[in-house]
Amino acid sequence: MTPTTPAQPAASPGPAPTMEQVLTDYTAMREEMVSALAGALGERAWRESPNSPGLRRSRVGGADPAAEQVGLVTWSFEGTYAVDAWHGAARLVAEVGRRHHFTDGGITVDRPGDLEIFGVDAHGGRYTFGMATNTILTLRTGPHRWEHPPEPADQQPT
Amino acid sequence: MVTMSQVRSWRPDTLGLVADAMVQRRRTLVALQDEMDDGAPPSTWVSESREAAVASHTTLRESLADLVAEVAQVAAALDIAVDAVTRARVELDEALAVASANGFSISTTGRVTDNRDTLTDDQEVADRRAIRDEIVDKIEQALRNAGHADTSLAAALRSAASGVDGGTSSLGQAAATGTAGGQRGVLEPPTGGSDHDLNSWWEGLTEDDQASVIREHPEWIGNTDGIPAWARDEANRELIDDYRADLTGQLAAAQDAGDKGLAQTLTEKLDGLDAVEDTLELGNRQLLVLDITGEDQLMAAIAYGDVDTADHVAVFTPGFTTTVAGDMAGYDSQMANLVEEAAAQSDKYGAGGTVAAVSWLGYEAPQWDNVLDPGSSVASRAPAEAGAGNLASFYNGLDASRDADPHLTALGHSYGSLTTGLALQEQTGVDDAILFGSPGIGTSHIDDLDVSDGHVYRLEARRDAVADVGGLGPFGIDPSYIDGMTGLSTEDGSTGGVEYRESVGHSDYLTQGSMSQHNMASIVAGVPEQTVEGDTRGFGDILSWPLPWTY
Numbered sequence: 001m002t003p004t005t006p007a008q009p010a011a012s013p014g015p016a017p018t019m020e021q022v023l024t025d026y027t028a029m030r031e032e033m034v035s036a037l038a039g040a041l042g043e044r045a046w047r048e049s050p051n052s053p054g055l056r057r058s059r060v061g062g063a064d065p066a067a068e069q070v071g072l073v074t075w076s077f078e079g080t081y082a083v084d085a086w087h088g089a090a091r092l093v094a095e096v097g098r099r100h101h102f103t104d105g106g107i108t109v110d111r112p113g114d115l116e117i118f119g120v121d122a123h124g125g126r127y128t129f130g131m132a133t134n135t136i137l138t139l140r141t142g143p144h145r146w147e148h149p150p151e152p153a154d155q156q157p158t
Numbered sequence: 159m160v161t162m163s164q165v166r167s168w169r170p171d172t173l174g175l176v177a178d179a180m181v182q183r184r185r186t187l188v189a190l191q192d193e194m195d196d197g198a199p200p201s202t203w204v205s206e207s208r209e210a211a212v213a214s215h216t217t218l219r220e221s222l223a224d225l226v227a228e229v230a231q232v233a234a235a236l237d238i239a240v241d242a243v244t245r246a247r248v249e250l251d252e253a254l255a256v257a258s259a260n261g262f263s264i265s266t267t268g269r270v271t272d273n274r275d276t277l278t279d280d281q282e283v284a285d286r287r288a289i290r291d292e293i294v295d296k297i298e299q300a301l302r303n304a305g306h307a308d309t310s311l312a313a314a315l316r317s318a319a320s321g322v323d324g325g326t327s328s329l330g331q332a333a334a335t336g337t338a339g340g341q342r343g344v345l346e347p348p349t350g351g352s353d354h355d356l357n358s359w360w361e362g363l364t365e366d367d368q369a370s371v372i373r374e375h376p377e378w379i380g381n382t383d384g385i386p387a388w389a390r391d392e393a394n395r396e397l398i399d400d401y402r403a404d405l406t407g408q409l410a411a412a413q414d415a416g417d418k419g420l421a422q423t424l425t426e427k428l429d430g431l432d433a434v435e436d437t438l439e440l441g442n443r444q445l446l447v448l449d450i451t452g453e454d455q456l457m458a459a460i461a462y463g464d465v466d467t468a469d470h471v472a473v474f475t476p477g478f479t480t481t482v483a484g485d486m487a488g489y490d491s492q493m494a495n496l497v498e499e500a501a502a503q504s505d506k507y508g509a510g511g512t513v514a515a516v517s518w519l520g521y522e523a524p525q526w527d528n529v530l531d532p533g534s535s536v537a538s539r540a541p542a543e544a545g546a547g548n549l550a551s552f553y554n555g556l557d558a559s560r561d562a563d564p565h566l567t568a569l570g571h572s573y574g575s576l577t578t579g580l581a582l583q584e585q586t587g588v589d590d591a592i593l594f595g596s597p598g599i600g601t602s603h604i605d606d607l608d609v610s611d612g613h614v615y616r617l618e619a620r621r622d623a624v625a626d627v628g629g630l631g632p633f634g635i636d637p638s639y640i641d642g643m644t645g646l647s648t649e650d651g652s653t654g655g656v657e658y659r660e661s662v663g664h665s666d667y668l669t670q671g672s673m674s675q676h677n678m679a680s681i682v683a684g685v686p687e688q689t690v691e692g693d694t695r696g697f698g699d700i701l702s703w704p705l706p707w708t709y
Contacts, residue, residue: 049501049505050512051511051512051513052501053442053463053497053498053501053512053513054442056442056462056494057440057442057494058440058491058494058495059437059491068440069491071494071495071498074498076505076506126670128502131506132507133507136502136505138502149439
């Protein structure tokens with residue numbers, strides 16, 4: 001029987017920026033994405049998702065055992081843009097992503113009532129933008145080292 | 159143990175009046191300090207009689223201090239007993255109210271009887287049984303608390319009657335000594351109790367007593383099913399340093415004795431503790447199991463998210479070659495990814511709800527070293543059977559520890575699917591089961607699993623040979639052929655417009671962005687309509703086809 005071992009992530013090309021730098025850039029990118037959508041399709045009540053697990057830190061192993069991946073708090077709003085604007089919304093998000101060095105990862109789902117796209121960056125980071133009943137925007141970094149890791153006590157379940 | 163009629167005859171208000179009177183006496187006695195000081199022989203008294211006067215005054219002062227301590231001890235013990243008996247009476251009243259509201263009666267001896275006529279519907283029978291169990295739990299907990307209050311008060315009174323040393327300091331200090339002596343010990347958990355009993359015990363403790371248990375007796379609750387996750391987490395974290403010291407000491411002894419095998423085992427357990435601490439450092443984790451007593455391995459379970467409050471909870475059980483030292487970090491990362499994906503689906507499709515997932519390495523999974531040992535070999539059911547009891551109890555404990563049951567999903571991979579399958583043959587609160595890369599689930603018939611029809615899923619990836627060995631071992635037939643299991647896709651492609659990456663081989667099922675991970679997240683998040691079904695039987699399944707009349 002083959003051993004059950006977790007899959008290892010692909011190695012990142014080149015020296016990776018610090019986690020702090022990446023999170024700053026991702027946060028700015030998310031703001032730009034939401035602004036671009038608001039400019040083209042109107043304001044929506046985006047907020048941190050109440051179902052989001054919060055800032056998600058995990059170790060991914062691989063070449064640098066000290067590197068971590070972080071999932072940012074998911075942003076969402078109840079409902080979606082008008083259905084005929086969904087593909088335009090996805091294009092806007094992808095354009096902002098490209099300005100932040102993300103390449104279009106592709107379409108995860110495209111069927112009636114359900115659209116989801118994703119983009120990836122050179123270090124294994126990923127954004128997801130999707131609409132079905134509600135609209136979500138998730139961001140997850142590739143493996144990076146923290147300059148100053150947050151205190152675990154600040155992140156315990158409450 | 160005290161009886162229900164005894165507790166109902168107790169008068170905590172009367173006891174409270176006695177306690178108040180004793181407190182007043184204590185104050186009166188402590189207020190005599192000035193008179194005692196004024197009555198001391200003055201330093202200006204110079205004669206032979208002064209020595210006798212000083213001795214007499216000292217004796218009087220110390221006797222008074224002893225009396226103050228005794229009165230203070232009784233006052234404190236009475237005060238605590240009043241609270242405890244009042245709580246026990248309230249718990250009994252709650253039990254009576256629940257019984258009355260639901261058509262049950264309780265005899266004076268505490269026997270609970272369902273007044274409803276004969277029930278025929280299975281679900282109704284189960285619901286009535288659950289209500290009855292809740293009433294019984296409340297009564298038992300009330301009687302335990304009342305008994306503990308009675309025993310503690312009796313002990314404090316006996317101690318006071320045999321004398322309490324008030325010391326040689328002030329009367330105020332003597333009162334403090336007596337008050338400390340009047341405190342009761344924490345009620346210990348009921349031995350042999352069910353997870354509901356243990357939860358009732360825990361919930362019956364005051365917050366101070368709970369804090370005391372975590373601080374002074376963390377071993378009582380760290381691995382105890384039925385205790386809330388936050389408390390288990392705090393208790394197990396308290397134990398890490400003690401366990402490290404214990405294992406380090408054992409390791410030194412093993413090395414001194416030249417026992418290389420034992421030294422290796424202990425070193426791996428210590429490495430496992432490091433892996434646990436490294437994972438906890440990441441935050442947003444709960445340490446739900448930490449057990450160093452395994453013959454070969456450290457056992458641990460770490461949750462990502464808050465198991466006490468999550469609407470959806472998944473418990474993942476891995477298999478062959480799994481160790482805490484080698485695999486906890488990786489599985490924790492995969493569970494964090496799964497939670498993220500499930501929560502995103504929960505948001506996007508509007509079903510809503512928070513998600514938590516547990517990497518459960520709470521059994522000694524078979525290892526390469528034990529392949530030839532029939533008691534712990536991967537080719538036998540023994541390790542899985544040993545783990546299944548723990549796992550079933552863990553599932554049940556999750557429900558028992560919460561006011562509202564979560565949507566609970568069992569995930570079992572490889573040999574861990576056998577452990578999971580065996581656990582699910584006991585009564586658990588599992589709502590959905592996902593078995594992937596499975597060589598067998600311990601049965602060839604889905605009806606043996608205590609999971610509702612249509613809620614057991616299987617996944618098999620291309621080129622996963624392990625998933626085709628069913629029938630070769632004592633695990634039941636290849637799950638691909640078990641009627642009633644829903645096959646979920648592991649392929650890439652565009653079924654229903656969904657495009658996900660294929661999972662290939664035995665260890666790719668939980669990879670981020672894969673079809674299999676998406677499908678598992680959909681089940682975990684309670685949106686099964688978002689799954690992509692698929693029958694991924696391949697060439698290996700032809701070889702593992704069971705002869706219909708052989709099982």
